[in-house]
Amino acid sequence: MKRRTFLQGTLAAGVAGLAVSAGLLTPRMVMAEGGGAFDAKTLDDALKAMALTPEESKDITIKAPEIAENGAVVPVEITTTIADAKEISILVENNPTPLAATFILGEGATAGASTRIKMGKTSNVVALVKAGDKAYSAKQEVKVTIGGCGG
Amino acid sequence: MSSIKLKAKVEGDTVEVKALMTHPMETGQRKDKKTGELVPAHWIKEIIVTAGDKTVMTANWGASVSKNPYLAFSYKGKAGDKIKLSWTDSKGEKDAAEVDAA
Structure with a gap:
């Protein structure tokens, strides 16, 4: 359970990181919006970004x-x-x-x-x-x- | 002139806080009908409500909250509590309002 949450957390961070390097998001936006959950495009992605199951x-x-x-x-x-x-x-x-x-x-x-x-x-x-x-x-x-x- | 209508009503041992803010809450996905260009995103991101020195509610919002947003909630409190609501939007603009619970 713990490991699963951890993995999802890293995954979300990885996706946000990609978006930053692609210039889609400024780092400030990501910082301010809790790992970009508010920018997530699907329900699953939002849950991942919030690290919740x-x-x-x-x-x-x-x-x-x-x-x-x-x-x-x-x-x-x-x-x-x-x-x-x-x-x-x-x-x-x-x-x-x-x-x-x-x-x-x-x-x-x-x-x-x-x-x-x-x-x-x-x-x-x-x-x-x-x-x-x-x-x-x-x-x-x-x-x-x-x-x-x-x- | 404040853009916030703030009410705090005492009901028994709880205080019901209701707020109506004036704000465009633009998603950044809507197009201007005349120019066909996207209207830049502009929305309230964070609202903090305090009663005295206690923080009773923190709301983090995305752009899909309606234009001129409404917020209501309750907390355990009493008449005379000093309620303060302040918001910060995606452009860094801020506003605040204060009211006594009654």
């Missing part, structure tokens, strides 16, 4: 519309009853860069957060909760009738 959990609630008429503004609320939840992330599987937001819960913060996100098309919205050294996930599909990333 989440297991599915029923203790995470995603409050999002089943059908979003306007993909530019999709309200999403994540709450969880998982003990010691430290971080909550929202990912949109089919967005060009899936990782939308990470909320780091501070002192006394209730395990939940809500915001509004953009969705290019119909996609699963994935909620990721980090508690201790484990990660948990849940997902819900949101159908988008008008995309939020068009010109």
